[in-house]
Amino acid sequence: MYDFAISAADKQALYRELAQALDALTADEPDAIANMANAAALMWQYLPELNWAGFYRAIGDGLVLGPFQGKPACIRIPFGQGVCGTAAATRETQCVADVHAFRGHIACDAASASELVVPILYRGRLVGVLDLDSPVAARFDDGDVAGCTNLMEILGPRIAG
Numbered sequence: 385m386y387d388f389a390i391s392a393a394d395k396q397a398l399y400r401e402l403a404q405a406l407d408a409l410t411a412d413e414p415d416a417i418a419n420m421a422n423a424a425a426l427m428w429q430y431l432p433e434l435n436w437a438g439f440y441r442a443i444g445d446g447l448v449l450g451p452f453q454g455k456p457a458c459i460r461i462p463f464g465q466g467v468c469g470t471a472a473a474t475r476e477t478q479c480v481a482d483v484h485a486f487r488g489h490i491a492c493d494a495a496s497a498s499e500l501v502v503p504i505l506y507r508g509r510l511v512g513v514l515d516l517d518s519p520v521a522a523r524f525d526d527g528d529v530a531g532c533t534n535l536m537e538i539l540g541p542r543i544a545g
């Protein structure tokens with residue numbers, strides 16, 4: 385059992401503690417699925433106001449659903465489609481305050497109002513994307529982008545296969 389005492393006073397401290405926990409969870413484990421599963425569970429457990437947290441993996445010419453927490457989601461997303469496919473195609477983080485205003489947004493859960501998608505790269509190769517959804521509009525800010533980017537820098541080499 386892993387029971388992390390994460391009780392951060394502010395967002396920066398929260399992401400610092402999450403980074404330590406993610407590092408501890410994944411450092412000695414070579415299995416990509418296990419590491420993505422624990423990363424999704426960690427973020428789901430400690431980041432407030434989420435209705436979906438998980439991964440899509442870059443396979444062939446699109447994204448394929450990976451480990452996640454939340455409602456069942458669409459399985460395959462072509463590069464360039466939706467928020468996830470846009471992050472994958474551009475390799476740029478997508479921080480979307482209002483998903484209904486994002487052209488091509490794929491609604492997996494009607495409750496989603498805002499979304500953060502961070503591409504995961506390893507040695508110049510796209511491994512997949514982290515996808516966080518929230519029922520709260522404009523839930524994600526620069527602090528979340530910085531925090532999640534750091535988390536994916538830790539995780540990337542440990543899910544690259």
Ligand code: SME
Nearest residue numbers: 457466467468489490492
């Ligand atoms: N909304 C995403 C699809 C994935 S689900 O949110 C889990 C998108 O537009 O790519």
